[in-house]
Amino acid sequence: MLLSVRDFAVHYRSAAGTVRAVDGVDLDVPEGSITGLVGESGCGKSTLGRALMGVLPDVARIAGGSVVFEGRDIIPLSERDRRAIRWRRMAFIPQTAMNALDPVQRLGAQMLEVLRERGGLGRAPALARAEDLFRQVGLDPARLSDYPHQFSGGMRQRASIALALALNPALVIADEPVTALDVIVQRQVLDVMRDLQSRLGLAMILVTHDMAVVAYACDRVAVMYAGRIVEAGTAAEVLERPRHPYTMGLTHAFPDVHGGTSALVPIEGAPPILIDLHPGCRFAPRCPFAQARCRSETPGLVDGVACFRAGEAETLRDAAARPETWAAP
Amino acid sequence: MSQVISAQNLGKTFHAHGRTVHAVRDVSLSVAAGEAVGIVGESGCGKTTTARMLLRLEDPTAGRIVFEGEDITHRRGAALLPFRARAQLVFQNPFDALNPRFTIRRALAEPLANFGVPRAEHAGRIEAVMQRVRLTPSASWLDRHPHELSGGQLQRVVLARALIPGPRLIVADEPVSMLDVSVRAGILNLLRAARDELGLAAVYISHDLALIRYVCERTLVMYLGAVVEEGPTVDLIERPHHPYTRALVAAVPVPRIEQDRAPLPIKGALSDAPLVGPGCAFRDRCPAAFGRCAVETPPLRELSGRRKVACHLGDPA
Numbered sequence A: 001m002l003l004s005v006r007d008f009a010v011h012y013r014s015a016a017g018t019v020r021a022v023d024g025v026d027l028d029v030p031e032g033s034i035t036g037l038v039g040e041s042g043c044g045k046s047t048l049g050r051a052l053m054g055v056l057p058d059v060a061r062i063a064g065g066s067v068v069f070e071g072r073d074i075i076p077l078s079e080r081d082r083r084a085i086r087w088r089r090m091a092f093i094p095q096t097a098m099n100a101l102d103p104v105q106r107l108g109a110q111m112l113e114v115l116r117e118r119g120g121l122g123r124a125p126a127l128a129r130a131e132d133l134f135r136q137v138g139l140d141p142a143r144l145s146d147y148p149h150q151f152s153g154g155m156r157q158r159a160s161i162a163l164a165l166a167l168n169p170a171l172v173i174a175d176e177p178v179t180a181l182d183v184i185v186q187r188q189v190l191d192v193m194r195d196l197q198s199r200l201g202l203a204m205i206l207v208t209h210d211m212a213v214v215a216y217a218c219d220r221v222a223v224m225y226a227g228r229i230v231e232a233g234t235a236a237e238v239l240e241r242p243r244h245p246y247t248m249g250l251t252h253a254f255p256d257v258h259g260g261t262s263a264l265v266p267i268e269g270a271p272p273i274l275i276d277l278h279p280g281c282r283f284a285p286r287c288p289f290a291q292a293r294c295r296s297e298t299p300g301l302v303d304g305v306a307c308f309r310a311g312e313a314e315t316l317r318d319a320a321a322r323p324e325t326w327a328a329p
Numbered sequence B: 001m002s003q004v005i006s007a008q009n010l011g012k013t014f015h016a017h018g019r020t021v022h023a024v025r026d027v028s029l030s031v032a033a034g035e036a037v038g039i040v041g042e043s044g045c046g047k048t049t050t051a052r053m054l055l056r057l058e059d060p061t062a063g064r065i066v067f068e069g070e071d072i073t074h075r076r077g078a079a080l081l082p083f084r085a086r087a088q089l090v091f092q093n094p095f096d097a098l099n100p101r102f103t104i105r106r107a108l109a110e111p112l113a114n115f116g117v118p119r120a121e122h123a124g125r126i127e128a129v130m131q132r133v134r135l136t137p138s139a140s141w142l143d144r145h146p147h148e149l150s151g152g153q154l155q156r157v158v159l160a161r162a163l164i165p166g167p168r169l170i171v172a173d174e175p176v177s178m179l180d181v182s183v184r185a186g187i188l189n190l191l192r193a194a195r196d197e198l199g200l201a202a203v204y205i206s207h208d209l210a211l212i213r214y215v216c217e218r219t220l221v222m223y224l225g226a227v228v229e230e231g232p233t234v235d236l237i238e239r240p241h242h243p244y245t246r247a248l249v250a251a252v253p254v255p256r257i258e259q260d261r262a263p264l265p266i267k268g269a270l271s272d273a274p275l276v277g278p279g280c281a282f283r284d285r286c287p288a289a290f291g292r293c294a295v296e297t298p299p300l301r302e303l304s305g306r307r308k309v310a311c312h313l314g315d316p317a
Helices: A045-053 A079-085 A107-118 A123-136 A141-145 A153-165 A183-200 A211-217 A235-240 A245-251 A310-320 B047-054 B077-086 B104-114 B119-132 B151-163 B181-198 B209-215 B233-238 B243-251 B291-295
Strands: A003-014 A017-029 A034-038 A060-069 A090-093 A171-175 A203-208 A220-225 A228-234 B003-016 B019-032 B036-040 B062-067 B087-090 B169-173 B201-206 B218-223 B226-232
Touching: A003 A045, A017 A034, A017 A045, A017 A060, A017 A220, A017 A228, A034 A045, A034 A183, A034 A211, A045 A060, A045 A090, A045 A171, A045 A203, A090 A153, A107 A123, A107 A141, A107 A153, A123 A141, A123 A153, A153 A171, A153 A183, A183 A203, A183 A211, A183 B243, A203 A211, A211 A235, A220 A235, A220 A245, A228 A235, A228 A245, A245 A310, A245 B181, B003 B047, B003 B201, B019 B036, B019 B047, B019 B062, B019 B201, B019 B218, B019 B226, B036 B047, B036 B209, B047 B169, B047 B201, B077 B087, B087 B151, B104 B119, B104 B151, B119 B151, B119 B181, B151 B181, B169 B181, B181 B209, B201 B209, B209 B233, B218 B233, B218 B243, B226 B233, B226 B243
Parallel strands: A034 A203, A034 A220, A090 A171, A171 A203, B036 B201, B036 B218, B087 B169, B169 B201
Antiparallel strands: A003 A017, A003 A060, A220 A228, B003 B019, B003 B062, B218 B226
16 A cells, blocks of 8 residues: 555644644555545545645644654654655646746756756756656646746646656646636646546555546545545445435436436535534434434544445435435424 | 616727737627526636626627616716615635625615615615514624634625615626535526516526536527527537537536547647637637638627527537
8 A cells, every 4th residue: 555544643733722633643555556535625634645745735734643654653754764765756737837836946846956956957957847747748848948837827738747647656636636627727737637636556546636637637535524524435335335424415316417417406505614623423413314323423434434324325315315305304 | 578788789898918808899688587598608708798797897889778667787886876775796715705794784784875765774685684684583693793604604695785675686606616516506596596586687607517517598508708508508518509609518518427438529729829710719719610600790790599609510500
């Protein structure tokens, strides 16, 4: 396993109290696969991605657990040792490419800086590598002399992918890399990522709110809700035979461009505020299948699903397909 | 069906830095009571400018707009006030559409006061609209402030604010794009119900064809300021005629493992310097472009089944 996360927790300080943004997460990322980390805003998916990269904001702290990457736990490492991993072994693609790119520096200069200073390449090999990286993401190497503002949104995202890949990382963490893009550009960028992943044998964590993006691009998926992973497995298993009621609800909650016009079914309510959490499953207040035990005990992730009623998944799936199941009480 | 709004040959030209930009060219669109029409396209295609012109938030530089039988194209100031009450925008971002210092009650009373609704009617109108957007019992919501509500709840208030003056037309620009997936369906269902029950005319602006399919019977596809295809939504998505629509439909990911992953039938990227002069604006990205496309701008021509397309392919003429 390339990356194994166990009982991982990240807390934020806030005026209202401690926010348990990531709370007891287990996640495995195998070599050479794209894992979708999917969930709604505030579920902790971006915090988890940033914590794995070691780029959390000052108000956040790692509150427990381990992250074993390429055979060693990287959480106890010093900032200096983390920096040695960052970019070389594990790279990051932010949602907005402008956050990865320096607006006042030509793209070529930025690539060369990374390749020479961090990768230790000489000038000529670094330039050749930069040109090759641009070609790999579908950009014209002649445009290395452009500034980021001369690029469209899609081109900037390609450039930030090229920059992330500069030092041949084993794992790339991409935080909503296509969310800000138009649908055609989104597809083209996803195709670049899939192509690179398969040619270079990279592992990738694709953080997204969009199940359709997961279905299109990912081999595996982990569904996050209120700071915890509620379901994980191959994309086919999770999307076609969901075992957690939240995943079941999500699959009926948004329109399919080739689907019918039958009514969509919202999941009533909202996720909990992650301060002063009550015991029990965090989805229980919105779950049509919740029982007494769900409100008093927190289910762990067992065999890829964190639900006490996972054994009845088939029956629950049938019920979840009926709109009246999700009607507000 | 009576047309609530009818726009003919709308155009918007901006002049900046010595350049003339045709943001919208020759867009015609009519929406009947109880009908929902979608305008779909990528950023910069002119869909939002078109919507803003329909609401007279932006002055058209060409064409005319007839609303409930009256030409409102050149109306200004106070003369537009009755129209403003009857044509409402549903804001995209619920997190900044409401004044954070106003209670929900005040946010809803404000448009009533602006449009001269007698005070005695306010409480009743507020209660009715809260029922319609399912924020009940209303007493438990009306004294709260926006920061006490979730995104989905705020969007219900935004919708209530648009409905409370009693509009005949609502224009929704990406009405759920800022919301979480699990609550989007609730807002879309409310919009559908409001349209059906009140017989509203609705215009939805979105880049998301799946959403448009869910809420709109008829759809216009825009590319670089012009309508390239138009027709009943399901027919248009399942049998697109224009090469751009084909690419747009093919690009939408679907939430299923089995799906088409073939390369998109489109070349290059949207250029920031649109082609000028005659010819099809899509020709440099079109996999099927031929000689005629560079010399003659294809007009939006009628096909059977209420379909229209602006493409020389398959044109007998």
